Amino acid sequence: MGFPTPPDLRVQGDTGSMATRRPRRPREYTTALGFGGVVAGIVALALLRTGQSLFEMALVAVAALLVGAGIAFAHCWVRHAARVEAHLRESEARFRSLWVTSSDGILIIDTAQTILYANPAVRPMLGWAPAELVGRPLERLQPERLREAHRRGMQRYLESGERRLDWRAVETLALHRDGHEFPIEIAFSEVMLGEERQFVGFLRDISVRKRAEETLRQNTTQLELRVAERTRALTEANEQLRRLDQVKSEFVATMSHELRTPLNAIIGFSGLLRDGGAGPVSEEQRRQLGFVHGAGQHLLALINDLLDVSHIESGRLVLQAADFDAAEVLTDVMTALAPAAQAKRLALTGVTLAPRLPVQGDRRKCYQILLNLANNAIKFTEHGAVRLSLGLEGPWLVMNVTDTGIGIAAEHQPLLFEPFCQIERGHRRSYEGTGLGLYLCRKLAQAMGGEIDVESTPQVGSIFEVRLPRLQASVPVGPAAAAQPSAPSAASVKATEGA
Numbered sequence: 482m483g484f485p486t487p488p489d490l491r492v493q494g495d496t497g498s499m500a501t502r503r504p505r506r507p508r509e510y511t512t513a514l515g516f517g518g519v520v521a522g523i524v525a526l527a528l529l530r531t532g533q534s535l536f537e538m539a540l541v542a543v544a545a546l547l548v549g550a551g552i553a554f555a556h557c558w559v560r561h562a563a564r565v566e567a568h569l570r571e572s573e574a575r576f577r578s579l580w581v582t583s584s585d586g587i588l589i590i591d592t593a594q595t596i597l598y599a600n601p602a603v604r605p606m607l608g609w610a611p612a613e614l615v616g617r618p619l620e621r622l623q624p625e626r627l628r629e630a631h632r633r634g635m636q637r638y639l640e641s642g643e644r645r646l647d648w649r650a651v652e653t654l655a656l657h658r659d660g661h662e663f664p665i666e667i668a669f670s671e672v673m674l675g676e677e678r679q680f681v682g683f684l685r686d687i688s689v690r691k692r693a694e695e696t697l698r699q700n701t702t703q704l705e706l707r708v709a710e711r712t713r714a715l716t717e718a719n720e721q722l723r724r725l726d727q728v729k730s731e732f733v734a735t736m737s738h739e740l741r742t743p744l745n746a747i748i749g750f751s752g753l754l755r756d757g758g759a760g761p762v763s764e765e766q767r768r769q770l771g772f773v774h775g776a777g778q779h780l781l782a783l784i785n786d787l788l789d790v791s792h793i794e795s796g797r798l799v800l801q802a803a804d805f806d807a808a809e810v811l812t813d814v815m816t817a818l819a820p821a822a823q824a825k826r827l828a829l830t831g832v833t834l835a836p837r838l839p840v841q842g843d844r845r846k847c848y849q850i851l852l853n854l855a856n857n858a859i860k861f862t863e864h865g866a867v868r869l870s871l872g873l874e875g876p877w878l879v880m881n882v883t884d885t886g887i888g889i890a891a892e893h894q895p896l897l898f899e900p901f902c903q904i905e906r907g908h909r910r911s912y913e914g915t916g917l918g919l920y921l922c923r924k925l926a927q928a929m930g931g932e933i934d935v936e937s938t939p940q941v942g943s944i945f946e947v948r949l950p951r952l953q954a955s956v957p958v959g960p961a962a963a964a965q966p967s968a969p970s971a972a973s974v975k976a977t978e979g980a
C-alpha cells in the first residue's frame with residue numbers, strides 16, 4: 482500500500498544535518514488485524530447465542546474480521562497522511578527560512594542553464610529581483626567573455642561527468658544589472674529531482690575580501706621592495722666596511738713591520754751598551770740603558786700583539802700542521818717562565834698526564850697560547866702556586882693553567898676575551914700588559930677548532946682550560962701571512978726578558 486511521501490530529493494555529496502526524518506509508518510497497521518480479530522470474535526459470540534450453524538458463524542466471523550481490519554487500516558491511513566503532510570509543511574518552512582534569510586544568493590538552474598529559482602539575496606548582490614531572473618538564462622549574470630567557457634564546462638560535465646573545478650568554491654566574476662563586474666565565489670551542487678538534473682549554486686560577493694587581498698599583496702610587495710633596498714644598502718655598507726677594515730689591517734701590518742726594524746736596533750744596541758759591549762759604562766748609565774732596553778722590549782711586545790691581532794682579523798693567519806709532542810711545549814713554557822715565577826717566589830709546576838702527548842697541529846701557536854695563560858697566571862698571583870697540566874682526552878689536547886691569584890669576579894669573566902680588556906684597572910701600575918693576550922689566545926684556539934674557558938673565584942684563584950683538537954688541519958689563509966710568520970707575543974717577550 483503506498484502513502485504520500487516527500488518528493489525523492491537526491492543531492493550529491495554530504496546532505497548535512499538538515500536532512501529531516503520522515504514520520505514512521507504507524508504501529509497501528511500491525512494492530513489493525515488484531516482489532517478486526519476482536520470485532521470478529523464479538524460477532525461470532527453474538528451469533529453463537531442466536532444458534533446459527535458453524536459454517537454460517539465462520540462466514541460471518543471472517544466478514545467481521547475483514548470489516549474490522551478495513552476500518553482500522555482506513556483510520557491509520559488518514560492519520561499517517563496527516564502526519565506526513567505536517568512533516569512536509571515543517572520541512573518546507575525550515576528550508577524556506579534558509580532560502581529567504583541566507584545572505585548568499587542561491588540559484589537553481591536546469592541543464593539548459595535556465596534559472597528555475599532565485600532567492601531574495603540575489604537582489605542586493607546582482608541588482609535583479611528573483612522574479613526577474615526566473616526563466617532567464619544564467620548568462621544574464623555572467624560577463625560576456627566568460628559565457629562560452631562556462632557553457633563548454635557544463636556541456637563537458639553533462640556528457641562525461643568530468644569536473645575541472647572544485648565545485649565547493651569556484652571564484653569567478655559576476656555581472657551586475659548595472660553592468661559592473663565583481664568577484665564572487667560559488668559553491669555548486671547537483672540535485673536529482675526524480676529524473677530531472679538540476680544545479681544549485683550558492684553565490685557570495687567577495688569584493689571586500691579581494692580588495693583586502695589586493696591591499697595586502699601591494700603592501701607585501703612594497704615591503705619586499707623596501708627590504709631588498711635596505712639589504713642592498715646594508716650589503717654596500719658592509720662591503721665598504723670590509724674594505725676599510727682590510728685597509729686598516731694592511732696599514733697596521735705595514736706599520737708594525739716598519740716599526741720593528743728600528744726598534745730591534747734600539748733594543749739590540751741598548752742591550753749591547755748596557756752590558757758594556759761598546760766600552761765600560763757607569764752603574765747609573767747601566768741602569769738608564771736598562772730602562773731604554775726594557776721600554777724597547779715592551780714596545781716590541783705591544784707591536785707584536787697588534788700585528789697578531791691584525792693578522793687574525795684580516796684573515797691572514799696561517800696555521801701549520803705538523804706532528805709534535807705537547808709535553809715538549811710544556812717544558813719550553815716552564816723553562817721560559819721559571820725565572821719570573823722564581824722572582825715572585827711562586828711554586829711553578831708542570832704536569833703531563835702521559836709521558837708523551839703526540840699531537841698534530843701548529844706547535845708555535847700552541848706554545849703561544851700556553852705561554853700567554855701561564856704568564857697571566859704568574860702576573861696575577863702574588864702568593865701560592867701556578868700549575869700547568871696537559872693531557873689527552875679523546876680527540877682533544879687539554880691544557881689547564883691553575884693559579885692561586887687575585888681571581889676574576891663573575892661579572893667580569895665574559896669580558897676577559899674582548900680585545901684591550903684589562904679588568905684590574907686599579908692595579909694597572911703593578912700589572913703591565915695590552916689586554917690583547919686572552920683575545921689572541923681565544924682567536925687562535927678557535928682558528929684551530931678549539932676553545933678556551935675560565936673558572937675563577939676572586940681572591941682564591943683561576944683555572945683557564947684550553948681544548949684543541951689533537952688533529953688540526955693546516956689553514957693557509959693568505960699569501961701575505963705565509964711570507965710573514967707570526968711574531969712572538971707580548972707574553973713571550975716578557976717571559977724571555979724575565980729569563
Ligand SMILES: Nc1ncnc2c1ncn2[C@@H]1O[C@H](COP(=O)(O)OP(=O)(O)O)[C@@H](O)[C@H]1O
Pocket residue numbers: 857858861884886887888889897902903904905913914915916917918919920943
Ligand atoms: N690568571 C688571571 N688571574 C686574574 N686575572 C686575569 C688572569 N688572566 C687574565 N686576567 C685578567 O684579564 C685581563 C686580560 O688579560 P690579557 O688579555 O692577557 O691582557 P694583559 O695580560 O695584557 O692585561 C687582565 O688584564 C686581567 O685583568
Ligand SMILES: [Mg+2]
Pocket residue numbers: 853856857914918919972
Ligand atoms: Mg696577558
